[in-house]
Amino acid sequence: MTTPVPYELFALRYATRVGRRPEFFMGGDPHDEPMAIDYFVWLARRPGHVCLIDTGFNEAMGRKRRRDFLRDPIDSLELLGTHRDQVQDVVLTHFHYDHAGNFDRLPNARFHMQDREMQFATGRHMAHKVFSAPYEIEEVTGLVRQVFDGKVQFHDGDAQLSDGLSLHLVGGHTMGLQFARVFTRRGWVVVASDAAHFYEGYQCCRPLPLVFHVGDMVRGFARLRELAESDDHVVPGHDAMVMRKYPAVSAPLEGIAVRLDEAPLKIEDTPLRETPNH
Numbered sequence: 001m002t003t004p005v006p007y008e009l010f011a012l013r014y015a016t017r018v019g020r021r022p023e024f025f026m027g028g029d030p031h032d033e034p035m036a037i038d039y040f041v042w043l044a045r046r047p048g049h050v051c052l053i054d055t056g057f058n059e060a061m062g063r064k065r066r067r068d069f070l071r072d073p074i075d076s077l078e079l080l081g082t083h084r085d086q087v088q089d090v091v092l093t094h095f096h097y098d099h100a101g102n103f104d105r106l107p108n109a110r111f112h113m114q115d116r117e118m119q120f121a122t123g124r125h126m127a128h129k130v131f132s133a134p135y136e137i138e139e140v141t142g143l144v145r146q147v148f149d150g151k152v153q154f155h156d157g158d159a160q161l162s163d164g165l166s167l168h169l170v171g172g173h174t175m176g177l178q179f180a181r182v183f184t185r186r187g188w189v190v191v192a193s194d195a196a197h198f199y200e201g202y203q204c205c206r207p208l209p210l211v212f213h214v215g216d217m218v219r220g221f222a223r224l225r226e227l228a229e230s231d232d233h234v235v236p237g238h239d240a241m242v243m244r245k246y247p248a249v250s251a252p253l254e255g256i257a258v259r260l261d262e263a264p265l266k267i268e269d270t271p272l273r274e275t276p277n278h
């Protein structure tokens, strides 16, 4: 088997918010302290292929949802040397508002989504606020329009977009959540998106309370490990540590974009808290 041509892989941080620890762990957390949550899109690029993983939200949505909007995730691709017109494939890990906006601004992209995510976002479960709250009806209907425009490729389970980039259905957080696996010069990196929001969540197996199927979410943690070269090759979807753990793309992009295709920096990890006893 020949080794795939490696992708460059970047995380671009476009918004942030400070929450409280208890809201991010099922059953709460005895330490009622502030905890940052960052919002990212991820770019995988090699000669002949440009793939964006998730599309983020825009400034108006940031205001509506009271998130600190830092920069436009689509315009900011330019900071990495990619114009939005160059994006050929978009992986939508799921349709939550913080992952699936801005799709109308990528004119040359084909959108990769799971059958089950479309079923979930347009089906019976959306009658319940507990599941529908993180979705935006205008975005869901907009994505349906993309289907009618012939711009969507559906998948039912795992799929290969190239020899160095694949998608993996896990569900859990939503019915059709998928994550991406990307071959880079340091080996196979897993862009977990919301299959693992935080390092602590999946390392200590502490699911997020915003969940459709707890069993699938927990099984998803194991799946991330199976498909990554090592634990250091799993990149969580919302952890503020990602910006500190990986080298900045360049000095001016400190705090804005990091390289996930380079080994993590040797920084002192925040000590992980033990799972509380109930």
Ligand SMILES: [Zn+2]
Pocket: 096, 098, 099, 194, 237, 238
């Ligand atoms: Zn999310």
